Amino acid sequence: MKRLTIITIAIATCLNINAASKGIKYIPGDSLTMINKAQPGGPFYKRIDVDKYPTLTPTVNRYYSFPTGLALVFRTDSRNINAKWKTTSDYHAVNGPALMQSGLDLYIKKDGRWVWAGCGKPKFNKKKHSSPVIHNMADSVKECMLYLPLFERLDSLEIGVDADAMIEPIANPFNKRVVAIGSSITHGSGTSRPGMAYPARMERATGIEFINLGASGQCKLDDFFAQIAADTNADAFIFDTFSNPSGQQIDERLESFVKTVRKAHPKTPLIFIQTLDRPTTTFNSKVREFEQGKQEAARRGLKKVMAKDKNVYFIDPGMPIGDDYEGTVDGVHPTDLGHERIIAVILPQIKEILRQHKVIK
């Protein structure tokens, strides 16, 4: 009996050593399923095939080459997940963590919900990254969703799993699709990690695929944004298009913007979101005047558009980030806290619109 115990312990120890030493195998990210892409095709890790749009400004070209909002979905029975990836490391914002700019963010399905599991931490101000994402899991089969960096181009990605584990692509787990075109707020500038911008959070909350086409500081109702919307299939569009332009630009461009989108999508709900009451306006009278001018232009412009088109919606106030002035990192960019407050107000309204249009029940 005693000998049997010793043998059992010896075998268990061996197995344990084997488990620890069996190593990690890396498979290329592009062997898995990419979701949250606006349009089919194009370079795997770019959210837009920017070569299709020669009129993009250099900055929008660069930002739309990021994998912002994109996620890889796969299934694995691995107990451990690691990652190796390369980014450009040329985005040096001071209002967001490197984890948001160039990190990875993993969610795993648990009891029907997407639950945060771990993140791939980038190296500070470097181009090559290697990080554990999550270790010591059960060896059951898990459905995984890995969000990619919000503010860096992704040049390569490899996913590491236990050498003897299975890893394979799965079908897109989301139904229907809402495309969000917008500013830094949609882009996720003030959030803490890639899964926390409002489109990603609304996706997990609703089961609808939300596409992130936020372009920090750039979304001024330019023709090319309207053209991209026209070329993109969607059950609804969200337009965070009043954060970046001046009041005058809104006056000049809104009607033509809607016209271009409408030509391609005659009845799709177009949901415009009023921009936030920026905490930078509290004491700065010039900024306040500029921001009020924008908000009034948006109201004026949408009143005209909506008089002719019953499938255009305006959520106003669109981004109420709380009356404590604490929802942003820098007075402009909502943090995770700001996005939480925004979602609490706009998601019920967006769902109601989607229900009216029979996108959801």
Added chain:
Amino acid sequence: MKRLTIITIAIATCLNINAASKGIKYIPGDSLTMINKAQPGGPFYKRIDVDKYPTLTPTVNRYYSFPTGLALVFRTDSRNINAKWKTTSDYHAVNGPALMQSGLDLYIKKDGRWVWAGCGKPKFNKKKHSSPVIHNMADSVKECMLYLPLFERLDSLEIGVDADAMIEPIANPFNKRVVAIGSSITHGSGTSRPGMAYPARMERATGIEFINLGASGQCKLDDFFAQIAADTNADAFIFDTFSNPSGQQIDERLESFVKTVRKAHPKTPLIFIQTLDRPTTTFNSKVREFEQGKQEAARRGLKKVMAKDKNVYFIDPGMPIGDDYEGTVDGVHPTDLGHERIIAVILPQIKEILRQHKVIK
């Protein structure tokens, strides 16, 4: 009449040019009032006079040399506030923005509340910074509170105001004092800017001075932390002391820690906060086991301590960051969202304890 109009316009233009060109004068930060310091004296921009404590580990020595939680208070009628400052630029965390690590965060009193006004944005990965903080304000006299960097040593600071403006120190606007000794959570690791760690937010919410003695990853109930508490005047202590040590360290050290503090402060309320249910535990069984061990050790230890001392309190759960697992940047460090959720639960309990001890009404 026409000539008068032209003259009026000419004068107005001149005044305007004068206003724009009159320039900014810089005054040294140490001519203003520093608040939120644990102990009187010591180097102006260090939260602890670390030379007084030779047994500090090198890391705690370094972290306690930061101006974490400190703020300058002053009064000015300037329309514009700028800042120039120097930091060490050696803290390269990936889970927080540079703004939190080495930036400045300004609040102004408005209708009796401290309201966020602007921030001094540091340069990415540099030691010398220069930034507007807030411009275009009314020229009335404003009470200002400028929080200093959370994660860098501050080597110098100058405040810039309009050349013809008044700027002067004011008395500490807060009454009574609560000293928070703790981990990265108290330190503010996952927050977005210097004013967002829970001690700073509780200070603004209550009017009580809250001292930040969080030391990221370091607060393991070591003797020197107890000695610092013993040497520090307080109306109450908050101890976030179960985030960093192992269960075994809690078992071994808690009673002696309390004993050292009690020798100096026989009846001061000691409020221990249970550490958070970390989202890293959801799928990682080893981390889960370790964290549960800590939580149980804290419960076990405090049960013993509280049986003998009715002025020791245990808030458990102490850091409920929500059942959506979204309150942290990396599974460990609460973001502004996480701190908001923690404060919502613990602040009412802390206030109730302070009321019982007649610290507040």
